[in-house]
Amino acid sequence: MIFDLWKQIKAKKFSSLYLLYGPEAFLINETKQLLINHLLNEEEIDFNLSTYDLEETPIDAALEDAETFPFMGEKRLIFLQNPVFLTAVKTKEKVEHNLAKLEAYIKEPSPYSIVVFTAPYEKLDERKKVTKELKRSAAILEAKKLSEAELMAWIKDRSALNGVEIDDKAAETLLTLAGTNLFTLTSEVDKLALYIGSGSKINEETVEMLVARSLEQNIFSLIDKIVNRQVEGALRIYYDLLKQNEEPIKILSLITGQFRLIYQVKELARRGYGQQQIAGHLKIHPFRIKLAAGQARLFADEELAHIINLLAEADYQMKTGGMNKVILIEMFLFRLHDQAYKK
Incomplete structure (x- = not known):
């Protein structure tokens, strides 16, 4: 896992090349900071740390820097951001990159520089020679969303x-x-x-x-109260959110989003999709799908349709100024209790 790479960095076991790629910015940023902290002391940072945006700067300039002997230290640390040439994305590049020179550098990296490619892309183009060479030679962190x-x-x-x-x-x-x-x-x-x-x-x-509960978690707890027919508890959470200066329209939007998710999960599960497939289809973290699936089992289809209609009506009233915004959500909760759940 990522911690294995971090332990190597902390033990000062460095690679000459690193490739940090994927959409999880936290993992990339943490790795970059670890490299800075464990490779350079405070006095060396101004002289031996460089960052290049490869959407603005040709790779040649960055490699020349990498081949320059460090000043007041043993190593240079060079971050190369946005190497779009590693992907299949077609863009009008502002600069031309000498990829042959890069391929040659990857085969024989400078002994006194550490070059780090940071690529915030979901996928790299594995067909490209430069991508293959880099993945073969570099220490790699795939910064993906974690399961x-x-x-x-x-x-x-x-x-x-x-x-x-x-x-x-x-x-x-x-x-x-x-x-x-x-x-x-x-x-x-x-x-x-x-x-x-x-x-x-x-x-x-x-x-x-x-642990501080996020707004989304408070909404989840509110919906959990609704699911379990605990309107008093739902109202208590709602009033707490109002005390925290959360806007009713935002609260309504999050409630609506969660019930739509419950409906989508229920429908896709009926079609035979597994939770991982649903997560991929809806582009939502599997953990949220797991929680929504648990809630979906507690609703009949007609109940969900009724709830979504009530939410749509409240949304319309809130946006057209038909009623007090705070009262609208209270009414939604009471109507849900009195109409949807009366057997």
């Missing part, structure tokens, strides 16, 4: 880096409360570790006490 199992492993590894443990239930609760964003998860794990102290174990109670 639920990988996120659980991530949380445990991050906890270990902080000198603490976290049990499975606590990690799962953290995912549910904080979501799947790695920036948020890292911040929360670091906070939990600081609270319990080195050598301790993070449990579910500590997570529930300390």
